[in-house]
Amino acid sequence: MNRIILDTDIGSDVDDAMALAQLMGTPGFDLVEVHTVYGDTRLRAQIARRYAALAGLEVDVVAGTAKPLSGREVWWAGHEGTSRRWRGGSGGSG
Numbered sequence: 001m002n003r004i005i006l007d008t009d010i011g012s013d014v015d016d017a018m019a020l021a022q023l024m025g026t027p028g029f030d031l032v033e034v035h036t037v038y039g040d041t042r043l044r045a046q047i048a049r050r051y052a053a054l055a056g057l058e059v060d061v062v063a064g065t066a067k068p069l070s071g072r073e074v075w076w077a078g079h080e081g082t083s084r085r086w087r088g089g090s091g092g093s094g
Contacts, residue, residue: 003030009038011047020048024055031057037064039074 004023010016023031034052036044045063052059068074 001030002028003032005033005035006031007035007037008048009044010034010036010051011044012039017047017051020051021055024052024057024059031059033060033062035062035064038068041066 006020006023008016008020010020020031020034023029034045034048036042036048038044041063045061048059048061052061
């Protein structure tokens, strides 16, 4: 059994959702945790938890830090069909 921790920016493109689905559905992988990074990490964590629930799995999901260590603004294109800059704070609105 391969134990996996997925570090992901799920939610702004389909690639990470597909990777998570494949990890959850592949025998031989034990998805230990999902760590969300970049931008609104709490929203990303909610997305990852929801996908796991839809797959009938309980996976520990950890939201990363809310603001980049670099101090630069996060560019999050494609969120909810719009382009916006995320500056942190409650609700993730810019």
